Amino acid sequence: MKPATIRHLYLPASDRSFWRNEAGDDIPLLYLAWGRRDFSGRGIPVSTHEGWVVVYIEEGSPTIILNGETRKLQPGQALFIREDCPFGWASGDSATWKFLLWMWRKPLHSELAQLPKNFSSLHTVPDTQRNYWKQIHAYCREEILSRDLFSASWLESCQRQLEVLLLRLMQDRPDQKPVDARITRALDWMRRHLDSAEPVARLCDFLNLSQPTLHRLFTAETGESALAHFQKLKMQRAGELIAEGKESIKAIAFSLGYRHTNDFSRAYRQHFGSAPSTRKIERRNPARKK
Secondary structure (H helix, E strand, O other): OOOOEEOOOOOOOOOOOOEEOOOOOOEEEEEEEEEEEEOOOEEEEEEEOOOOOEEEEEEOOOEEEEEEEEEEEEEEEEEEOOOOOOOOEOOOOOOOOEEEEEOOOOOOOHHHHHOOOOOOEEOOOOOHHHHHHHHHHHHHHHHHHHHOOOOHHHHHHHHHHHHHHHHHHOOOOOOOOOOOOOHHHHHHHHHOOOOOOOOHHHHHHHHOOEEEEEEHHHHHHHOOOOOHHHHHHHHHHHHHHHOOOOOOOHHHHHHOOOHHHHHHHHHHHHHOOOOOOHHHHHHHOOOOOO
């Protein structure tokens, strides 16, 4: 029969960055650690723990011993470990690594609480979400250093946010290329504001991004600038409205933010290669030949 793994929390040297709930206070957080570590001389023995653990790797590639197997972690990866899953850190890694670690009493979200207590999972955090992990850990550090009557509630809110981040990672489909959430929001904004006279500036305000960042995101995802993509969406909508035949060219132009019909006609001709009135006749009379 395989011997039970020792349930123990191995603490780092006292001058390392960590905090332990030694007073046994009734708050959801049991242990918090951060900063740099070096296991070139001695690692950390394998053990189970009183609470469940989340580790986020900021820099370096430490080797973890997880459930009897060794695994080299990479920057940007997050590891979820339930309390009865034994793990430790292997010695021999010559380079230092930087990490964030939480240990919580128990999962709050039912989907995590129902997982087996020896469960673990490893995920790569998208670039756009990595600041969320760092910010939640910063909130926790600040709270444990300045405790008051509301600290338990604040830390619980941090735990709930962290659990949602984990659940979203667990639900991601690896066979699909992830789309930057900011692009999704940008495209939705564009479709709802096709009449905007300054779409790039207004969109940057909405997303709280600089124009160079917006340009980089769009060219990476769509292969064109934000303004070019906005203009394409506007012309696509113009084509739909003209095909419906319910509004005049002038009304369609005004609804799409053009002050002068001539400006609309010029943009339309550049996009479709024909004047809007001609396209309208062709749609209504598909059998007509020139």
